[in-house]
Amino acid sequence: MLKGRTIGFIGGGNMAEAVIKGLLAGGVPAGGLMVAEPMAERREFLRSTYGIGTYAANGEVAAKADTLIMSVKPQVFRGMAAELGESGLEGKLVISIMAGIPTGAIEEACGTSTRVIRVMPNTPALVLAGASALCPGKNATDNDLALAREIFDLVGTACLVDEKLMDAVTGLSGSGPAYVFMFIEALSDAGVKNGLPRDVATQLAAQTVLGSAKLLLETGSHAAVLKEKVTSPGGTTIAGVAALERDSFRSAVIAAVDAATARSVELGKK
């Protein structure tokens, strides 16, 4: 379905780069990808690193691409869409990765008949290990949804959710890599505190997170069951688990996802 499509990114920042890199690694030809980005230095970086077409004007990409991935910050979206104008977006499939902005608001800004798919990806897309959730706007066809799914399946895994759950997805997996990196950093610091060299501590911490996630996904076991298998009676792990419980580790994680979800809701309001 992706064959022969031209995909244009409006905004060439971190997340656009993650998806571009993933798509190229997944076999999408560079000739089918382009990006509109205001910063000349950034355009040069994206052109020389990935061999894709880069443009200063959003209108040029909107004119050339049949599918547009809106990858600007939510705060600049409405101004950007107004500048582009409804005529500049006519007939395009608009895929938004912007946090918070509902499909209805995108349709309102781009033209009420615009076909919109809302996606929340995450930065591990850069290494084809992203987690994305998608939902269609009211004009999107099954083909549009299938195309968007193909794009985000190429850079990791993609699932379909009801739009009312997109803010929770944003708080969990969209922002989630930041929480995981904080956890890895903390594990590494703790290793160093206990005498490990930094490189060894970071390698052990990162591989522990990667391996534990792989074990859970591949066995389909409940996290609590896998935790129990590590935790010997009177052993080391239960001493660590008790310390985490004392310092409200789980409660802190839940509060982080709650706060990020609430912020996503807020970003969606005008």
Ligand SMILES: NC(=O)C1=CN([C@@H]2O[C@H](COP(=O)(O)OP(=O)(O)OC[C@H]3O[C@@H](n4cnc5c(N)ncnc54)[C@H](OP(=O)(O)O)[C@@H]3O)[C@@H](O)[C@H]2O)C=CC1
């Ligand atoms: N980062 C992440 O982990 C994730 C981000 N997202 C979403 O992806 C979107 C992009 O985020 P992220 O990549 O982190 O942000 P970045 O700031 O890295 O990227 C946004 C890019 O858009 C450019 N830009 C600014 N104004 C315009 C404009 N009017 N027209 C075209 N381009 C413009 C910026 O240029 P300049 O720097 O010069 O202003 C920048 O290069 C956001 O909506 C975010 O919610 C979704 C999932 C995860």
Ligand SMILES: O=C(O)[C@@H]1CCC=N1
């Ligand atoms: O922090 C943000 O707003 C974006 C959305 C999800 C991850 N990063």
